[in-house]
Amino acid sequence: MSYDDVEIEDMEWNEELKSYTYPCPCGDLFQITKEELKIGEEIARCPSCSLYITVIYNMEDFTDQKPKTNVEPPKQQPVAVA
Amino acid sequence: MEANERVKETEEKQEVWSWGAGTEGQLGTEKLQDEHIPQLLPLLPSISRLSCGGAHVIALTYGKKVLTWGRGASGQLGHGNMVNSLEPKSVQVLSNFNITHVSAGWNHSGFVSECGQVFTCGDGSFGQLGLGDYVSQSSPIKVSHFASRHVYQIACGMRHSLALLKGEHGDQVYGFGSGKRGQLGISKEKVKAVSLPQSVSGLQEVNVSSISANGDHSAALSSEGNLYTWGRGFGGAPDVCCPDRVISRFSFKQAALGWNHVLGLTDEGDVLMLGGSHHGVLNNPQKDVLVNQDLTEEQVKKIPGLNKIKVVGIASGSEHSVLITENGEVMTWGWGEHGQLGLGDTCDHTCPQLVNIAQNAEHQYITSSKVYCGSGFTFVVRACRPKQT
Ligand SMILES: [Zn+2]
Numbered sequence: 130m131s132y133d134d135v136e137i138e139d140m141e142w143n144e145e146l147k148s149y150t151y152p153c154p155c156g157d158l159f160q161i162t163k164e165e166l167k168i169g170e171e172i173a174r175c176p177s178c179s180l181y182i183t184v185i186y187n188m189e190d191f192t193d194q195k196p197k198t199n200v201e202p203p204k205q206q207p208v209a210v211a
Numbered sequence: 212m213e214a215n216e217r218v219k220e221t222e223e224k225q226e227v228w229s230w231g232a233g234t235e236g237q238l239g240t241e242k243l244q245d246e247h248i249p250q251l252l253p254l255l256p257s258i259s260r261l262s263c264g265g266a267h268v269i270a271l272t273y274g275k276k277v278l279t280w281g282r283g284a285s286g287q288l289g290h291g292n293m294v295n296s297l298e299p300k301s302v303q304v305l306s307n308f309n310i311t312h313v314s315a316g317w318n319h320s321g322f323v324s325e326c327g328q329v330f331t332c333g334d335g336s337f338g339q340l341g342l343g344d345y346v347s348q349s350s351p352i353k354v355s356h357f358a359s360r361h362v363y364q365i366a367c368g369m370r371h372s373l374a375l376l377k378g379e380h381g382d383q384v385y386g387f388g389s390g391k392r393g394q395l396g397i398s399k400e401k402v403k404a405v406s407l408p409q410s411v412s413g414l415q416e417v418n419v420s421s422i423s424a425n426g427d428h429s430a431a432l433s434s435e436g437n438l439y440t441w442g443r444g445f446g447g448a449p450d451v452c453c454p455d456r457v458i459s460r461f462s463f464k465q466a467a468l469g470w471n472h473v474l475g476l477t478d479e480g481d482v483l484m485l486g487g488s489h490h491g492v493l494n495n496p497q498k499d500v501l502v503n504q505d506l507t508e509e510q511v512k513k514i515p516g517l518n519k520i521k522v523v524g525i526a527s528g529s530e531h532s533v534l535i536t537e538n539g540e541v542m543t544w545g546w547g548e549h550g551q552l553g554l555g556d557t558c559d560h561t562c563p564q565l566v567n568i569a570q571n572a573e574h575q576y577i578t579s580s581k582v583y584c585g586s587g588f589t590f591v592v593r594a595c596r597p598k599q600t
Binding site: 157177 | 232234235237265266282317336369391470489493494528529530546548549585586587588
């Protein structure tokens with residue numbers, strides 16, 4: 130059973146993991162790659178537990194040759210390190 | 212919410228126990244692994260309050276100083292870097308302040324000083340630090356928006372924060388960060404995100420005694436014992452954009468929010484739950500929890516299996532729950548995959564189960580206990596005194 134349905138715009142792009150992520154109740158992150166989205170995968174899994182979520186998105190936004198789509202690639206947020 | 216009784220007797224000893232998800236160092240065991248049974252931690256300074264987040268912990272000492280440990284990748288530990296800490300480390304930036312309230316969110320942290328200043332650090336991508344931008348901070352920064360007004364409490368959720376202010380014009384709750392599920396309570400419509408604190412509507416007439424936030428939920432408890440919730444709807448109910456009083460004939464003295472449920476502790480020592488249709492069956496969806504699927508008169512339902520046991524304290528992780536009985540016993544239920552129930556296995560439970568926390572010394576008794584939950588882990592802080600012989 131899917132833990133939750135999450136829209137792609139509510140997921141965060143994680144440059145390190147090269148994945149869209151969303152908080153998992155275990156403390157880790159649900160993850161799905163652009164490649165997975167491109168082939169229509171809609172399950173984002175957590176590497177630390179058995180839970181998964183269903184990602185709501187338009188496949189067309191990811192199948193274009195160019196990643197120029199109306200899904201705004203979430204920009205990396207700057208970080209202030211004191 | 213906090214009994215806040217000091218450890219008076221010099222012979223009284225404090226014990227800190229932890230269990231559950233531990234791969235970010237959040238258990239304070241100095242190991243990066245899950246623990247399925249309670250672990251006694253190496254000696255810490257005397258702790259007055261803990262707050263546990265997604266995978267980090269903030270400890271407030273009786274000396275009003277702050278220690279943090281666990282996941283630090285977003286700067287939530289306030290150590291001036293973005294690294295995890297396996298052991299409790301003091302937050303140097305706050306060492307010149309007397310801190311009286313702390314809150315750990317998913318990946319951010321909030322600290323309130325004795326004179327009412329509030330500081331935040333960690334993930335700021337949704338404006339949840341209240342600093343007017345969407346930038347993360349690795350050291351606590353003062354939230355200047357409140358100027359000289361007195362902040363009493365802060366509550367950090369997944370992507371939002373609440374602040375409780377008291378003043379001559381009554382109590383005021385402010386929200387900042389993500390408002391996608393209505394969790395800010397600042398307008399009738401959902402707002403994407405705000406990076407500066409805005410006043411929560413609908414609580415102006417309410418004397419608020421405490422606030423809490425977890426997941427996409429927000430809650431406030433009034434001094435009359437009324438519980439208000441807003442944000443993501445419970446049990447499949449629609450999201451709520453303004454504080455909504457939980458309909459119940461009971462008066463509440465404590466509330467504990469999860470990601471899909473809220474617990475309320477009544478004045479009589481009963482525990483009630485709202486939402487939580489998957490509580491204790493996440494890994495076993497065929498089994499149905501028979502709690503409050505009908506949103507009739509009483510929105511909340513009593514927790515099964517407690518019978519006449521009187522409860523004195525509650526806490527909620529994302530998907531598990533913990534309570535303390537008047538005899539100082541700890542009981543857990545909900546999701547158990549990471550050992551967060553402390554029962555020696557990874558099973559889920561729909562009814563509270565007794566946790567076996569070893570007596571450190573044979574001739575001692577427990578004088579007070581408090582429970583705290585992070586997303587997938589649990590802490591117990593208890594004071595013990597030797598038995599008179
Ligand atoms: Zn997980």
